Structure formats: C-alpha cells, structure tokens
Amino acid sequence: MWNQKITEEHRKKLLLAKNAFSKHMTKIKFEVSPEELSSLHELNDKTNPEKLEKMGGAEGLAEILQTDLQMGTRKTEKERKYRDRKKHFGVNRFKEPEFKGFWPLFKDTFDDPTLKILIVSAIVSLVLGVTVEDPKTGWIEGTAILMAVLIVSFVTAINDYQKEKQFRELNKVKDNITCTVVREKQEEEFEGEGEKLAISIHDIVTGDIVVLETGSKVPADGILFYASELKANESVMTGEIKEINKTPEEDCWMISGTEITQGEGKFIVTSVGKHSQWGKIMEKAKSKEEVNTPLQDKLEKMADQIGKLGLWSAVLTVAVLLAKWGFRLYTKLNEGEEFVFHDLVEVVDAVIVGITIVVVAVPEGLPLAVTISLAYSMKKMMEDNNLVRKLESCETMGNATCICSDKTGTLTKNEMTVVAGYFFGEKYEEVPECEQFDEKYLDIFVRSIALNSKAYFHFDEEKQKDVVMGSKTEGALLLMLKQWKQPFNKIREEQENLIAKSIPFSSKRKRMTTIINHKDGYLVFCKGASEIILDKCVMHVNGENLDSLDEERINKLKNVIEGMASNGLRTLCLAYRYVDKNNFDNFLEEDPEKEIETQLTLLSIVGIKDPVRDAVPQAVEDSKSAGVTVRMVTGDNIVTAKHIAKECGIYTEGGLVMEGFDFRHMTNEERLKIIPNLQVLARSSPKDKLTLVKHLKEMGEVVGVTGDGTNDAPALKEANVGLSMGIAGTDVAKEASDIVILDDNFKSIVIAIMWGRSVYDNIRKFLQFQLTVNVVALSTSFLAAVSGVGLPLKAVQLLWVNLIMDTLAALALGTEPPTKDLLKRRPYKKDASLLNGIMKRNIGAQSVYQLLVLLGILKFGGAFFGLDPLVAEEKLHLDCIVFNTFVLMQVFNEINCRKINDEANIFKGIFNNMIFIGIWVGIIIIQAIVIEFGGSFFSTTHLNTFEWGVSTFLGLLSIPLGFVFRLIPAKGDPQ
Ligand SMILES: Nc1ncnc2c1ncn2[C@@H]1O[C@H](COP(=O)(O)OP(=O)(O)OP(=O)(O)O)[C@@H](O)[C@H]1O
Numbered sequence: 024m025w026n027q028k029i030t031e032e033h034r035k036k037l038l039l040a041k042n043a044f045s046k047h048m049t050k051i052k053f054e055v056s057p058e059e060l061s062s063l064h065e066l067n068d069k070t071n072p073e074k075l076e077k078m079g080g081a082e083g084l085a086e087i088l089q090t091d092l093q094m095g096t097r098k099t100e101k102e103r104k105y106r107d108r109k110k111h112f113g114v115n116r117f118k119e120p121e122f123k124g125f126w127p128l129f130k131d132t133f134d135d136p137t138l139k140i141l142i143v144s145a146i147v148s149l150v151l152g153v154t155v156e157d158p159k160t161g162w163i164e165g166t167a168i169l170m171a172v173l174i175v176s177f178v179t180a181i182n183d184y185q186k187e188k189q190f191r192e193l194n195k196v197k198d199n200i201t202c203t204v205v206r207e208k209q210e211e212e213f214e215g216e217g218e219k220l221a222i223s224i225h226d227i228v229t230g231d232i233v234v235l236e237t238g239s240k241v242p243a244d245g246i247l248f249y250a251s252e253l254k255a256n257e258s259v260m261t262g263e264i265k266e267i268n269k270t271p272e273e274d275c276w277m278i279s280g281t282e283i284t285q286g287e288g289k290f291i292v293t294s295v296g297k298h299s300q301w302g303k304i305m306e307k308a309k310s311k312e313e314v315n316t317p318l319q320d321k322l323e324k325m326a327d328q329i330g331k332l333g334l335w336s337a338v339l340t341v342a343v344l345l346a347k348w349g350f351r352l353y354t355k356l357n358e359g360e361e362f363v364f365h366d367l368v369e370v371v372d373a374v375i376v377g378i379t380i381v382v383v384a385v386p387e388g389l390p391l392a393v394t395i396s397l398a399y400s401m402k403k404m405m406e407d408n409n410l411v412r413k414l415e416s417c418e419t420m421g422n423a424t425c426i427c428s429d430k431t432g433t434l435t436k437n438e439m440t441v442v443a444g445y446f447f448g449e450k451y452e453e454v455p456e457c458e459q460f461d462e463k464y465l466d467i468f469v470r471s472i473a474l475n476s477k478a479y480f481h482f483d484e485e486k487q488k489d490v491v492m493g494s495k496t497e498g499a500l501l502l503m504l505k506q507w508k509q510p511f512n513k514i515r516e517e518q519e520n521l522i523a524k525s526i527p528f529s530s531k532r533k534r535m536t537t538i539i540n541h542k543d544g545y546l547v548f549c550k551g552a553s554e555i556i557l558d559k560c561v562m563h564v565n566g567e568n569l570d571s572l573d574e575e576r577i578n579k580l581k582n583v584i585e586g587m588a589s590n591g592l593r594t595l596c597l598a599y600r601y602v603d604k605n606n607f608d609n610f611l612e613e614d615p616e617k618e619i620e621t622q623l624t625l626l627s628i629v630g631i632k633d634p635v636r637d638a639v640p641q642a643v644e645d646s647k648s649a650g651v652t653v654r655m656v657t658g659d660n661i662v663t664a665k666h667i668a669k670e671c672g673i674y675t676e677g678g679l680v681m682e683g684f685d686f687r688h689m690t691n692e693e694r695l696k697i698i699p700n701l702q703v704l705a706r707s708s709p710k711d712k713l714t715l716v717k718h719l720k721e722m723g724e725v726v727g728v729t730g731d732g733t734n735d736a737p738a739l740k741e742a743n744v745g746l747s748m749g750i751a752g753t754d755v756a757k758e759a760s761d762i763v764i765l766d767d768n769f770k771s772i773v774i775a776i777m778w779g780r781s782v783y784d785n786i787r788k789f790l791q792f793q794l795t796v797n798v799v800a801l802s803t804s805f806l807a808a809v810s811g812v813g814l815p816l817k818a819v820q821l822l823w824v825n826l827i828m829d830t831l832a833a834l835a836l837g838t839e840p841p842t843k844d845l846l847k848r849r850p851y852k853k854d855a856s857l858l859n860g861i862m863k864r865n866i867g868a869q870s871v872y873q874l875l876v877l878l879g880i881l882k883f884g885g886a887f888f889g890l891d892p893l894v895a896e897e898k899l900h901l902d903c904i905v906f907n908t909f910v911l912m913q914v915f916n917e918i919n920c921r922k923i924n925d926e927a928n929i930f931k932g933i934f935n936n937m938i939f940i941g942i943w944v945g946i947i948i949i950q951a952i953v954i955e956f957g958g959s960f961f962s963t964t965h966l967n968t969f970e971w972g973v974s975t976f977l978g979l980l981s982i983p984l985g986f987v988f989r990l991i992p993a994k995g996d997p998q
C-alpha cells in the first residue's frame with residue numbers, strides 16, 4: 024500500500040533536486056495545512072486510513088512535508104532554525120495554564136474576610152475621626168490601618184508571585200523531555216542515514232523523523248513507517264490499559280502522550296503542539312488545582328484551631344471593652360450628660376482592636392511557610408541534582424525509613440569496560456588481542472555484537488570524545504571491538520537489511536536476540552545474563568572447532584562466571600545458532616523461549632567492570648546513621664551483586680542475599696519474615712521490586728525506590744517516594760516518579776533525605792516562633808483590656824508585628840539550609856506530632872517570660888521610667904516602650920527558635936543562612952525607624968538611649984533564659 028519502497032535511485036534524485044532547489048530558495052512553502060494533517064488522527068474516525076491513503080501513506084507524507092524517511096529534514100533548514108515549519112505548522116508546545124500576574128494576585132489577597140472587615144472599620148474610623156473627633160489628627164489611625172493593610176496584601180502578593188514564578192520555571196524543566204530524531208547530516212551527502220540527534224520534545228517540528236524505543240513517550244502525532252516488536256500503551260487517550268501492537272501495515276497511528284512499552288520504531292511527525300491529539304486534550308483541560316501536602320494539611324488544621332482561639336479572645340476583648348464603654352456611657356447619661364456622636368468613636372476603636380487581634384492570631388503564615396520552604400528547597404535541590412516533580416515528595420523523603428536502590432548507574436558509575444573474558448574456549452585475565460582467534464568465529468562474534476545491539480557512539484562536542492549512547496553494557500562490547508579495530512559500524516550499515524527479527528532486551532528476560540537471514544537459513548545471535556544463556560547452550564566454540572558441552576566443561580564455565588562475578592564484574596554470555604529454513608514452517612513466529620533461543624553455541628563470556636561511585640560508601644554510611652536502611656535490588660548476577668553491595672557497605676556480615684527467583688516463589692508470610700534481614704535482591708525483575716515495595720509498606724516503612732526502566736513504573740508509583748534516573752531513566756519511569764535524580768547518583772538520594780528533613784524541621788522552628796508571638800500578643804491585649812490599663816499595642820503596631828511573624832519569619836526560618844546533623848537522627852514516626860515536648864516547653868517558658876515583662880512595664884514602668892500613665896502623652900510613651908520591648912523580645916527569640924531540639928549552640932550555622940541574617944537585621948532597622956519616625960502614624964514616640972537600652976536588654980535576656988529553660992526536662996521526639 025502506501026509504504027511501498029521507493030527505489031534508492033529515485034530517492035537520491037528527489038533529494039538532489041530538492042537540495043538544488045533549496046540552495047536558491049531557502050524559504051519553503053507547504054501545500055498542506057496543519058488542520059488537514061491533524062484530521063488524520065481524529066479519534067474514532069473510521070475514515071482515517073482513507074485520508075492517509077489519499078496523501079500517499081508515509082512516503083507520500085514525507086514528500087508533502089519535504090522531508091525524507093531515512094535522512095530526515097534537510098540540513099539547509101537548520102540554519103533557518105526550522106522557522107518555516109514552525110511558522111506553518113506551529114511549535115510543539117501546549118497552552119500553559121494561565122499565569123496570574125502580580126495584580127490579580129494582589130487583588131486575591133483582599134478575599135480574606137478579616138482584611139475586608141478591617142478595611143471597612145478603618146474607613147468608618149476615618150470618617151468618624153475627621154467628622155466628630157478632630158479633623159487635624161482624626162484621620163491618622165484610619166489611614167494608617169489602610170496603609171498597613173495595603174502593605175500586608177502587597178507582601179503576601181509578592182510572595183505568591185515569587186512562588187508561582189518558581190513553580191513555572193520548575194515545570195518548564197520538569198516537562199522538558201528529550202527524544203531522538205533523524206535529521207540530515209551536516210557534512211556528507213547521501214551517506215547512509217541521517218544523523219540521530221537527541222533534542223528537546225519542544226523542538227520537534229512537523230516532518231521530523233522520530234525514533235522510538237522502549238520507554239519513550241510519543242512526543243507528537245505521526246505516522247509509523249518502521250517498527251520492530253513495537254507495543255504502545257495508549258491508555259492516556261483511550262483509557263484502556265492494554266498493550267497495543269503497532270505496525271506500519273495495521274496500526275500506524277502514533278498518538279502524542281502515549282507510551283512505548285516495548286520495541287522500537289520510527290515515525291514521521293504530522294501534528295505538533297495544539298494540533299496534536301494530546302494538545303487538544305490539554306487545551307480543554309483546566310489547570311490542575313494545587314493539592315496540599317500532608318504537612319500543609321497538618322498545619323492548616325493547627326492554624327484553624329489557633330485562629331478559633333484568636334477569634335474567641337478577640338470577641339472577649341471586644342466584649343470587655345464594650346461593656347466598659349456601656350458602663351461609662353450609662354453613668355454619663357445618668358449624670359445628666361447628653362449622648363454625643365463622639366461617644367461612638369470608642370465603639371469603632373474596640374471593633375478595630377478586635378479584628379486586629381484576629382488578623383494577628385490567624386497564623387496564615389503557617390501554610391505559607393511550608394510553601395516557601397518547599398519552593399525554596401525545590402530550587403536548591405536542583406543544584407544538588409534532585410528534580411522534585413511532586414512537592415510533597417520532598418517532605419516525605421525526610422521521613423523515609425528505607426531505600427531500595429538499583430545497582431547499575433546508581434551505586435556504580437555506569438562506565439563499563441570489558442576487563443576479562445572467556446573467548447572461544449580459553450579464559451583470559453584481561454582482554455586479549457584478537458589476531459590469535461580463528462577468523463571465521465571472530466567474524467561471527469563481531470557480527471553478533473554489531474547486529475545484536477542498539478548502542479552507538481556519538482561524538483560529544485563538549486567532551487571532544489566519543490560517548491556511548493544507549494545501553495552501557497553494549498557500549499562495553501562495542502569499545503572492545505573498537506580496540507580490536509573491527510569495523511562494526513560498516514557491518515551494521517551493510518548488513519542491517521539482513522535482520523529478520525529482533526527481540527529487544529528487557530529486564531524481565533535479561534537477554535536480547537537478533538535473527539538475520541543467512542544463506543538458506545537464519546543466524547540467531549543471542550546475548551544476555553550468563554547463567555541464563557549458558558543454560559541454553561549445547562555446544563561451544565573451542566579454538567577452531569565446535570565441541571559439545573559436557574558436564575566437565577559446563578562446570579568449568581560456571582567457575583569462570585563465578586570467578587569474574589566474585590570480583591564484582593558483570594558477566595554476559597554471547598552465543599549463536601544456525602537454523603535451516605527447511606526445518607521450520609515459519610521459524611520467525613516460533614516461541615522464542617522454546618524454539619528460537621535453544622540449542623545455542625557458546626562464543627564467549629565477558630566480564631564487564633563497572634566501578635562503584637566514589638561517594639557511595641560514605642553515602643550508604645550516612646543513610647545508616649540516619650536510620651535509613653539501604654537495600655540493593657538489581658538485575659545483575661547474585662555473586663556480582665553481593666560483591667558490589669559489600670563494597671558499598673550495603674551487604675554486611677549476617678545479612679541476607681537472595682535471588683529474585685527464590686523471592687518470587689515464597690509465600691507472603693515467608694517474605695515478611697525474611698525482609699527485615701534482606702540486603703540484596705539479585706537477578707530480580709521489576710515485578711519483584713514491586714512486591715518488595717508493597718511488603719515494606721505493609722510493614723509500616725516509608726519507602727524510597729529507584730528505577731530507570733519502563734517496567735519499573737509500577738514500583739515507582741507504589742513507593743512513598745519514587746526516584747527515577749535522569750540519565751539512564753526512560754521517559755515513562757521519569758513520569759511515574761516523584762523525584763528525578765539528575766546525575767543518577769545514590770549520593771543525591773541521601774541529600775534529598777537531608778532536604779526533606781530540613782523542610783520539616785524548618786516548619787517546626789517557625790511554628791515555635793509564631794506560637795510564642797501569638798500567645799503573648801493575644802494575652803497582653805486581653806489582659807490589658809480587662810485590667811483597664813488601656814491597650815498597649817495599637818492596631819497598626821499589631822499589623823507590623825503580624826508582618827514580622829507571618830511573612831518575614833517564614834522566610835527567615837523556612838530557608839534554613841540543611842546540615843549534616845540532620846542525618847544523625849532517626850526518621851520521625853509517621854504519626855509524630857508537630858509539636859514535641861521540647862517545643863511546648865520553649866513556647867510556654869518564653870511566653871511566660873514575655874508576658875511578665877510586658878505586664879511588669881505596664882504596671883511598674885511608670886515609676887521606673889518616671890512617666891505618669893494618667894497623662895495621655897506619657898502613657899503613649901510608656902506604651903511605646905512596651906511595643907518596642909515586645910518586638911525586640913520576638914527578634915531575639917527568633918534566634919532561640921533556630922533549634923527545636925535541645926541543642927546547646929543556637930547560633931550554630933547562623934552565617935550560612937544569609938536570608939535569616941538579612942531579615943533579622945532588616946526587622947531591627949525598620950523597628951528603629953518605626954519607633955523614631957513612626958510618629959502619630961504608628962502611635963510611637965522617640966525613645967531615649969536608656970529606654971532603648973532597657974528594651975534591648977529585656978529582649979536579649981530571652982537568649983540566656985533560653986539556655987536556662989533548656990534545663991527544664993522535656994520530651995523530644997519519640998524515636
Ligand atoms: N543490552 C543487553 N543485552 C543483553 N543482556 C543484557 C543487556 N544489558 C544487560 N544485560 C544482562 O541483563 C542483566 C541485568 O539486567 P537488568 O536490566 O535487569 O539490570 P540493570 O538494570 O542493568 O541493573 P540494576 O537493576 O542493578 O540497575 C545483566 O546482568 C546482563 O547480564
């Protein structure tokens with residue numbers, strides 16, 4: 024049909040013509056509209072094949088889209104950055120959820136009912152003040168409150184804006200997946216194929232040839248024209264969870280957003296961005312609501328309770344004030360005086376005080392602190408090679424109690440080289456020269472590697488050397504061929520068309536097989552896990568001869584494998600087989616297990632070295648002291664795995680090392696019994712990994728799991744935190760994970776634990792600080808109102824205090840950087856309360872101290888400072904001292920709050936957090952300005968040196984007192 028082959032000749036001519044044409048005119052015009060192309064993929068439209076046929080199938084499309092199925096888009100287009108295509112067909116980006124600008128966010132902050140009431144009251148106060156009080160000074164309080172409200176809203180909006188911006192940036196990185204395309208080579212003319220390039224999916228254009236492999240995510244809509252065992256999971260589109268066979272003949276419609284679960288293929292892109300199926304869905308989908316993290320939930324609950332408490336104390340305070348006012352009015356009227364409008368001023372004042380108390384009491388900063396802390400950590404974690412995809416995972420990571428780690432690439436460097444081997448009957452301690460081998464068998468051996476592998480070299484411009492793309496294990500074999508000066512690239516180019524069938528490598532099967540046409544039959548090349556392949560061998564190449572494998576030989580070979588593995592080498596068997604076509608009706612369709620991969624002839628066993636990463640033993644040590652158990656779950660040989668695990672410190676004397684096979688065949692009870700002692704699970708399948716994770720969770724553990732393969736996705740999803748590999752991981756694994764470890768390094772996982780703990784602790788620091796302020800502010804206002812000394816803290820002052828507490832402290836304490844000390848404690852229990860005994864004691868003791876100080880000044884301050892509270896001006900002065908002392912006590916207590924456990928040195932690491940220092944100094948400077956220049960606006964007056972000295976001293980005292988309070992025994996976190 025439409026995929027009939029155009030002859031080589033014809034293709035070259037066509038391209039020549041096109042290139043000649045493009046030399047004169049670089050700008051390209053297209054005859055087809057993006058809408059027409061998009062209609063090819065209409066869901067549930069039976070006429071799609073017809074439409075495709077009309078366009079001439081994939082070949083025809085290529086012509087229409089001025090591209091080539093083998094060569095890809097033209098090199099001349101590169102200079103123009105594919106501008107014409109992008110202009111005509113659009114770019115491969117989806118409409119992003121709307122980004123609220125600053126002003127809408129600012130407006131949103133006024134949705135808060137308490138703020139609304141405050142504004143109304145301020146306006147009433149303003150009107151009353153100007154009309155009945157004193158036109159000269161009456162406006163001040165109302166205006167000041169309005170200003171303060173504006174500032175509070177402003178700061179809140181800035182915070183929200185920053186947060187949104189940060190998430191957007193992260194989202195951009197998060198969604199930036201790469202994929203492989205074929206584009207015309209820059210240097211040579213018609214040499215073979217175009218060049219394989221890894222580009223961002225956002226850079227794909229209509230007409231690009233995309234290469235798919237196991238684990239790819241289909242980046243755009245298109246038409247498949249080559250496939251080998253290709254299977255896709257299209258459940259995102261159809262909702263149906265099943266693997267669908269994709270072939271150019273039967274089902275060639277590739278849909279963006281779907282996943283390749285197996286095999287490989289190539290397709291030509293027809294629709295990108297908003298024209299693609301996925302884009303259309305995205306267009307309709309509303310932006311997802313943000314969901315709370317567990318910590319945020321806990322805090323919101325707590326904030327709610329505190330808020331209610333605040334509301335009650337406000338109501339009580341207002342009630343007391345109104346009762347007093349009523350009583351005074353009653354006596355006044357009784358004494359025959361008349362009711363004047365001015366009497367109402369007091370009522371409005373009382374209401375304002377009440378509302379201000381509510382504003383202060385509601386700890387809206389609590390959930391905010393989590394967001395600030397998480398957003399900040401997310402950004403910083405990027406620098407430590409952790410890309411956090413789900414916010415709460417950062418938090419959960421801090422509570423992880425065990426980690427199941429891959430071996431290859433995570434614990435080891437994934438830099439593989441063949442260092443030993445068994446070739447054609449002889450064992451070698453290092454890689455031998457190839458000249459000594461029998462030519463015929465060497466040829467088969469080289470072909471078996473060249474054709475039965477997918478890895479290739481790519482010249483890295485930055486590193487100025489060839490790097491292996493694809494499987495590093497295969498890369499090691501190719502490197503050996505390169506060392507032997509064997510032209511594997513040429514073999515691939517020349518013989519690729521001989522390939523009749525290939526069964527790709529999978530972690531489940533642990534082997535890979537390619538069948539090529541050979542004379543009147545087939546050559547089967549098979550390579551994979553050594554025990555598995557060896558089991559399928561009946562013959563072996565011995566020098567120039569073929570010998571059958573007797574028991575003695577098999578034992579010898581097993582020893583060879585065992586010997587290499589116990590040195591930590593990954594072993595791989597390579598074998599082949601010739602079959603006559605006449606012996607089979609249809610050999611290619613036979614069951615691989617039973618008919619294809621049997622009766623093999625052993626060529627070689629290689630030992631591949633993959634050194635342990637330098638930082639790993641230390642990182643494992645750190646996890647252990649942090650109370651996090653590390654287990655190795657690997658697909659590799661048990662002996663190899665054990666050796667590497669020992670080197671990393673994961674395997675210790677008495678620990679259990681087990682194979683996936685045995686694990687699989689145990690009962691649930693048996694498994695639950697052995698798991699606590701299990702350290703290494705070798706030759707495991709992704710399903711074993713999933714089983715292990717499920718059991719660990721049943722046992723109450725908080726589990727972190729690493730994975731790179733597509734079939735690791737279920738385990739990644741099941742885990743409390745799924746960690747995928749940034750380099751080796753497939754798109755599907757990344758999508759299923761919560762955190763992407765960008766450098767694949769186990770060390771980064773330990774750093775993630777540290778960050779998670781840091782977030783949790785920072786919130787508790789903030790909580791400790793905020794609760795102290797709340798308790799003191801509420802009690803002072805209430806007690807002062809009841810006792811009749813008059814409210815020392817004015818509404819505007821309270822609003823400033825609120826700003827210090829909520830926003831500024833959240834920033835200062837929420838961004839404390841993690842320290843290694845965090846890894847010295849065990850993880851918190853899942854149901855552990857946010858407030859431990861130590862924190863409660865600190866909050867209680869500091870509040871009592873602060874209250875005593877404030878009430879003391881109110882009661883005895885007059886005599887001490889020589890001020891007469893009955894004179895309005897001097898009362899204002901005294902209140903100002905109270906206000907100043909109050910703020911300074913908070914400021915110094917903020918330093919106390921940097922530690923939530925009974926750590927003696929509260930200053931430790933303070934200079935590592937410049938945000939804290941900056942905010943701390945900033946608050947003091949602003950406070951000084953408020954006191955000295957605030958005037959009637961803030962109801963403050965100038966304080967002299969002595970008064971400043973006393974308030975500072977009383978503030979400072981909270982630090983030594985903090986040390987004293989630590990002597991009171993209190994319970995820390997349950998361990
Ligand atoms: N490209 C390949 N072709 C054939 N066999 C392979 C290939 N890559 C790996 N193997 C074999 O499969 C085994 C490992 O398979 P698997 O993919 O399950 O583990 P892995 O992911 O490489 O290791 P880990 O689970 O520790 O990260 C290896 O021991 C090796 O013998």
Ligand SMILES: [Ca+2]
Nearest residue numbers: 382383385386
């Ligand atoms: Ca508040």
